[in-house]
Amino acid sequence: MIEQALVDLWHGFAVAGEPHNLMWSFIGVLIGNLIGVLPGMGALSAISMLLPLTYGLHVVPAVLMLAGIFYGSQYGGAIGAILLNLPCHPPHAVTCLDGYPLTKQGRGGTALGITMISSFFAASFGILVMVFASPLLLKVAFKFGPTEIFSIMLLGLVCGGTLSRGSALKGISMTLFGLLAGAVGTDVNSGVARFTFGFPELTDKLELVALALGLFGVTEFLININRMDAVIAGPTLKWRDMRPSRGEMKEAFWPMVRGTLVGTLFGAMPGTGPTITTFLAYALERKISKNPESFGKGAIAGVASPEAASHSKTQVDFIPTMSLGIPGDAVMALILGALLIHGITPGPELVTQHADLFWGLIASFWIGNILLVILNVPLIGLWVKLLRVPYRFLLPSALFFIAVGVYSTNNSLFEVGEVLFFGLIGVVFVSLKFPVSPILLGYVLGPMVEENFRRAVLLSNGEISVFVEKPISAVFMGITATVLLLQIYFAIQRGRSIRLCRRKANKEHLPG
Template sequence: MDIMDGLLYGLQIIMQPSTLLYCFGGVFLGTLIGVLPGIGALATISLLLPITYQIPPTEAIVMLAGVYYGASYGGSTASILLNLPGTASSAVACLDGYPMAQKGKAGVALFMTTIASFFGSMIGLFLLIMFAPAITELGFKFGPAEYFSIMLMGLIAASTLSMGSPAKSLAMVVLGLLLGSVGTDVNSGVARFSFDIPELTDSISLVALAMAVFGVSEVVAKVNQVQGTISKEKITMRTMTPSRQEFKDSIMPMLRGSAVGSFFGALPGTGGSISSFMAYAVEKKVAKDPSRFGKGAIEGVTAPESANNAGAQTAFVPTLTLGIPGDATMALMLGALMIHGIQPGPSMMSEQPEIFWGLIVSFGVGNILLLVLNIPLVGLWVSILRIPYRVLYPIILVFMSLGVYSVNNNTFDVYVVAALGTLGYFMNVFKFPAAPLLLGFVLGPLVEENLRRALLLSRGDMMTFVERPISASILGVTAVLLIWAVWSSIRSDLKARAQAKSSIS
């Protein structure tokens, strides 16, 4: 099936009333969740995972994907209006979006973020369509050794390329690998790390882990946060319409932001945060007057938004074609596919064409729906942001508990959420990132499976990983990432010591 045939087939799938309804529900809910600060797509997808058990696989994945890129649209709203970023990737919108709101241009900022989000999404979708078949063809050349190597690279990339300390990220990957090894060993049938608790022999629930470290920890961390003051100005189409000069100044930043987001979105372990900050940094570098940034520059809003949404689309490239999640949300999407008995990889395009092409076409339909939805509903989002946090967050906790209980009808999973939520809170306090933990948890069993399979085929010869050209190349890139991370840590430490000595003297 070539690209045009696949797109036409996907259009038939997405235009079915039930699939279209779930697509609309996903993007609407995603936008709503993106608007509410501190919740995010991860917690929402975690909440919705139990529901997907009762939904056909195509509709379930289309809905979850809609939540994901819908949240990318709505994430900047709270940043612009309240200076409260809901997610790390929308934090950049605070830098120039909030100053624009203070100048009475909140409507313009919200309108242009919607346009930039749509533009970036369409660029990312185009690249996804063009490169997914080529990557799929490459994936057919992969054996267990290559899969082990690329998954290892994904885990290392999650540690070295993510925001914050590489050492802390690597520690979280290792913890995720350990949590992923809890349960019954597939080969020997022996229970591992179950501590004679019967419920742990089936492994830790992915839903419980995701809800705990991304949902409960965020709620507890932000429950005492002071709510910002929302402008009482009535937002109309006239106040939202940008001037001709503002629109002209946004065209090239949106193009550059889309290129940056598409590149970083397709890399395992990077995600939208890095692409947003990188796009902002690029605009400051190329700007004629960098001093405008941080004071309400329109380029400082449109470039990161287009990068964020382009990255949200291209993040599906390694997830669907190779089975390697690009970020924590993609790891959750991978888990959702596996729950339905679908193994993403090179054969997915041929074995599950209705899911693959239906999902691809749903991105285009969903982004059009988001464009139509977001502009008229700006006033609604502003009203929702006036709900006090003390009312909102208890409701979220109740839904989390109900959601995780409904998966297995087991109260033990609720206790797991409470325990891991406590862990997630302290991870927040001590600045340990949660995304590498989830990546390690999802990829850990797959890494172990492919490692064992490769060693069985080579009769225990470890050289099989370096004798195969593709595997050796990937391991070489992994080694470079590790060396770069170590050198960056040493250099940062030396700079910190030099600054400390200069301040003392």
């Protein structure tokens, strides 16, 4: 089994090493790194803007580029967090707690060096997990029918809604909104137009690019529209400043290992975002540390652990996405949508039916992470200067490229209007504290959930009980029910706690 996995991995390096594929992988890593540095942008915005570009590419270079943007932005986001106390993206907010104090101590280069080493170590471990987990996927590939696929995707929808930040009820409502968005268009079985509201352009369904760019591109910029000031310049760094000493490496080693394990564990669980993972890794490290009071004042472990967790999760996130069709977060949902656009349905059989894509992607992770290390050594000064670009220049430029990218997809101004519509909808939802990531999850998984539900019911002659009669399906349905019951229990407990606090406060304010 292991020998076959190594042979397949060697084949993957041959695919990823082809000049055409290597070029697009490099472009993805470079753009991802750049986007990761810029405040207000991220992997979602970048992938959404470049998704139309992949329509004219073969599926392998297209996915390699999107994957490069994903893990490239993870490292880029750490630069602003460490050097300028600027968490450009939520997962790096925890890195600011110790990264910026290290910069104020004159050790910002050391923090970046630790981040680079932690990211490469964690990514390599995550890649190895993918390599040796793939033979197990082949064993279960033929045990998954429409019943099992429906139950797994239902679990992904529930996890994506309930495990998002904020209220679980709000998360589930946003997932349902995404399911409705995915139902827009012509029904495959009956040929009836659904939820088109008289617009003939909607009979061909909502465009994934328009939905993603509206919710994550336009929304992000409209929320930050008042940020017109330039960021203060960061320190000047040289290569020698980024080389940690032997003592610093010894201090970072075990936190790096523990953070990698935390990221790997949560990467295999659908619905858990990178923000949750980094904060859990930081909390764990502080809990077991012999000097917890050093955290928040420049602890090396406070940088190494969350950054390792973020990068290992980024790699392992591809396991549920590629093998089960369950995206771990909104970025994975977007990459899943890109696969579907190219006519590839993710699932256990993807490993055998599209071996070039699967193993080429795994090999590109290693190549891409090596490129990240090579890129960031000479370009660190450039990234710091980019952080000084005023937001008033970034905003119109990004909106221009968003409009051009959407229009170029089908030469349709209607789809540009879709972007604006979902951008405004996204601003309303974010202002009301509704998470928008579950919308994309529901949109991508919704049609597949509906299709497999129909197939399962048709094959069982209308017996709904088929979903609990088959062992694999029953297990996933049971986990889904458990997640929902736990969320209801936690909501009730939170309600009781709030009522008790209010009663106590009222008693304290009573006269006499």
